[in-house]
Amino acid sequence: MKPGPRILIVDDDSGVLRALRGLLSDEGFTPVEARSTAEASQLLDAPEGPPAMMLLDLRMPGETGLELLSRLPRPFPAPVVVLSGEASPAEAVQALRLGATDFVEKPPSPERLLTAVRNALALGSLQEERERLLDALARPGHLVGDSPGMASLRQLIARVGPSDTAILITGETGTGKERVARALHLASGRKGRLVAVNCAAIPSTLLESELFGHEKGAFSGALSRRAGRIEQAHGGTLFLDELGDMPLELQAKLLRVLETKEVERLGGSLPVPVDARVVAATHQDLARAVKEGRFRQDLYFRLNVMPLQVPPLRERPEDLLPLARAFAAEFAGPQVPLVLAPGAETSLRAYAWPGNVRELRNLIERLNLLRGEGPLTLGPELVSAPQATAAASRPSMGQKSYREHVEDFERELIRAALQEGESIAGAARLLQVDRGNLYRRIKALGLPVT
Numbered sequence: 001m002k003p004g005p006r007i008l009i010v011d012d013d014s015g016v017l018r019a020l021r022g023l024l025s026d027e028g029f030t031p032v033e034a035r036s037t038a039e040a041s042q043l044l045d046a047p048e049g050p051p052a053m054m055l056l057d058l059r060m061p062g063e064t065g066l067e068l069l070s071r072l073p074r075p076f077p078a079p080v081v082v083l084s085g086e087a088s089p090a091e092a093v094q095a096l097r098l099g100a101t102d103f104v105e106k107p108p109s110p111e112r113l114l115t116a117v118r119n120a121l122a123l124g125s126l127q128e129e130r131e132r133l134l135d136a137l138a139r140p141g142h143l144v145g146d147s148p149g150m151a152s153l154r155q156l157i158a159r160v161g162p163s164d165t166a167i168l169i170t171g172e173t174g175t176g177k178e179r180v181a182r183a184l185h186l187a188s189g190r191k192g193r194l195v196a197v198n199c200a201a202i203p204s205t206l207l208e209s210e211l212f213g214h215e216k217g218a219f220s221g222a223l224s225r226r227a228g229r230i231e232q233a234h235g236g237t238l239f240l241d242e243l244g245d246m247p248l249e250l251q252a253k254l255l256r257v258l259e260t261k262e263v264e265r266l267g268g269s270l271p272v273p274v275d276a277r278v279v280a281a282t283h284q285d286l287a288r289a290v291k292e293g294r295f296r297q298d299l300y301f302r303l304n305v306m307p308l309q310v311p312p313l314r315e316r317p318e319d320l321l322p323l324a325r326a327f328a329a330e331f332a333g334p335q336v337p338l339v340l341a342p343g344a345e346t347s348l349r350a351y352a353w354p355g356n357v358r359e360l361r362n363l364i365e366r367l368n369l370l371r372g373e374g375p376l377t378l379g380p381e382l383v384s385a386p387q388a389t390a391a392a393s394r395p396s397m398g399q400k401s402y403r404e405h406v407e408d409f410e411r412e413l414i415r416a417a418l419q420e421g422e423s424i425a426g427a428a429r430l431l432q433v434d435r436g437n438l439y440r441r442i443k444a445l446g447l448p449v450t
Contacts, residue, residue: 005052145319161187171310188192192236218267244284
């Protein structure tokens with residue numbers, strides 16, 4: 001009989017280990033035991049691979065379960081269910097915030113424990129499938145499109161991917177910069193993970209802790225040591241998306257990490273060695289940002305060793321249909337055909353696609369939601385409608401600068417979102433941005449704070 005999934009039990013109590021071992025064995029699982037977090041770390045890094053999941057006691061001598069969770073890479077090597085009969089509600093909440101899938105009080109009832117185990121195993125399977133699909137889609141051969149720009153990009157990825165050179169990916173919003181970063185990571189052959197950080201989506205007050213980590217007690221609410229995203233990328237790739245939005249003071253710290261290959265956690269005094277390949281991306285003109293004092297020149301030169309430009313969709317019209325068919329297969333399945341009504345291809349090519357590949361993906365997703373049982377049918381009116389709207393709302397140039405036109409548009413967009421959302425929180429949800437960042441933009445644009 002094929003052995004069941006391996007489940008790592010981490011507990012210093014021999015009685016608990018014996019009881020859980022018997023219960024899991026009776027249910028067809030393969031229990032593996034560790035009496036400390038040090039033993040657990042060795043089993044998570046074992047040559048045969050990590051276990052399918054982990055049952056982790058929070059209260060143990062030496063390093064606690066919370067401290068182990070805080071230093072594990074994200075996502076965890078295996079889903080974690082935490083166990084404790086002594087942990088406070090705050091510790092349970094902290095464990096869930098750190099990434100545990102469930103919290104079970106000791107002594108657990110067999111039904112409750114097995115439910116938590118099966119749910120964690122199901123989540124692990126979903127995460128593995130998601131990573132497999134993302135990796136398959138991101139391989140250089142799966143960057144959809146045969147236009148000259150995409151062919152050149154794939155060649156560059158294959159050439160520079162295996163190196164440790166820092167990469168700066170530039171391109172308009174929605175062009176697929178993260179997919180290029182994932183393709184670079186796969187081409188690198190690194191065994192670690194790709195750890196992505198969106199510098200624009202995390203408030204500046206939290207970004208430092210998110211990147212560099214912190215020690216226990218470094219600030220209010222720091223209940224345990226936590227490894228930052230840079231440490232989590234050890235052995236893999238750190239992807240810094242929207243790098244142009246990183247505050248200047250953090251740019252200096254990031255530059256030091258790149259030069260020394262060491263990171264210091266907030267509240268810490270000892271540097272931690274880090275081997276992470278850095279790939280950054282931005283839609284901004286960083287050279288201009290350097291001239292305007294918004295971006296450090298030394299960091300720009302350090303990252304811009306090998307620039308990769310992702311072409312906008314309007315410059316690769318021959319890729320429109322292959323991309324549309326790829327998205328149709330993603331949302332509706334490969335068995336559902338994508339049907340183009342008369343004039344649809346002409347409309348696809350005539351439209352400027354300001355939202356680039358992301359906008360096309362959203363259009364196909366919307367078609368799938370509305371299609372019923374039939375095929376995905378793309379009509380010319382579905383493409384020309386947003387184009388007409390964009391043309392009608394296009395401002396006259398007048399004597400305003402580019403930045404002033406952008407701010408005018410942003411001001412009207414935020415006004416509409418505030419009116420519809422009825423609050424800053426509601427507007428942030430509609431615009432899919434961080435509430436703190438939106439609040440700062442409202443103040444900067446001179447809009448009334450509601």
